[in-house]
Amino acid sequence: MNTRDKKAKSExxxxxxxxxxxxxxxxxxxxxxxxxxxxxxxxxxxxxxxETAAQNQQFQSYWQQLINLKQSAERARPKSTVQPKxxxxxxxxxKLQKILRNLKVExxxxxxxxxxxxxxxxxxxxxNENDQLVTxxxxxxxxxxxxxxxxxxxxxxxxxxxxxPGQSVTFADTLWTIAPDEAYEVRLLDPAFQVxxxxx
Numbered sequence: 001m002n003t004r005d006k007k008a009k010s011e012x013x014x015x016x017x018x019x020x021x022x023x024x025x026x027x028x029x030x031x032x033x034x035x036x037x038x039x040x041x042x043x044x045x046x047x048x049x050x051e052t053a054a055q056n057q058q059f060q061s062y063w064q065q066l067i068n069l070k071q072s073a074e075r076a077r078p079k080s081t082v083q084p085k086x087x088x089x090x091x092x093x094x095k096l097q098k099i100l101r102n103l104k105v106e107x108x109x110x111x112x113x114x115x116x117x118x119x120x121x122x123x124x125x126x127x128n129e130n131d132q133l134v135t136x137x138x139x140x141x142x143x144x145x146x147x148x149x150x151x152x153x154x155x156x157x158x159x160x161x162x163x164x165p166g167q168s169v170t171f172a173d174t175l176w177t178i179a180p181d182e183a184y185e186v187r188l189l190d191p192a193f194q195v196x197x198x199x200x
Contacts, residue, residue: 096199102129103193105139110180120180122156123172128163135162135196139171139188146183153189 108124122141128134138155145151156173163169178184 096195099130099132099134099195099199100191100193103127103134103136103195104129105188105192108141108186108188110143110175110178110184110186112180113174116176118177118179120175120178121172122154122175122186123170124156125168126158126163126171127168128165131165132199133162133164134199136193137161137196138194140192140194141173142187142189143175143178144185144187146181148185151184152178155194 104127106125106127108122110120110122113119113121122143124139126136126139128136136158138157140153140155142153143151152175154173154175156171158169158171160169
């Protein structure tokens with residue numbers, strides 16, 4: 001092979017070899033299978049890269065595979081469903097909240113216990129404004145001093161505990177270490193009531 005033939009062959013190989021830009025793009029594409037299946041482009045957004053028809057076909061085929069992977073993943077994604085047991089639990093919770101809202105407390109107060117110096121008697125009236133029987137196990141309260149500091153929390157039991165619609169009952173508790181003070185505040189906690197779980 002003479003010098004002219006060698007030179008022509010070298011020029012042909014240089015024309016067929018990838019340019020530095022194409023080499024960089026090919027390196028980037030080699031990494032894409034690990035990163036792009038979930039964010040593949042839509043077919044109409046594909047930009048064909050390559051200098052020859054064969055390279056164009058290769059890149060187009062590769063992008064089509066990515067699009068198919070994305071579509072397959074979306075079809076395989078499980079559909080969320082609401083389980084009936086959760087719905088039933090939510091319905092029961094809604095009913096419980098309605099029952100609690102329709103329990104009303106009045107005249108809650110602290111009184112002296114004459115025989116026990118430094119102690120007091122907490123009492124109040126509980127009314128059931130629901131249209132059904134409700135069994136109230138406890139009325140939950142807290143006592144704050146004149147500065148708003150918490151002195152004590154507790155629970156008082158209504159008597160009787162099963163209260164008919166529209167009925168009012170009393171509840172009471174003895175506070176052995178709290179002496180009554182006009183500036184003390186008695187407040188209901190949240191939740192204010194503990195009711196029997198067997199409501200309908």
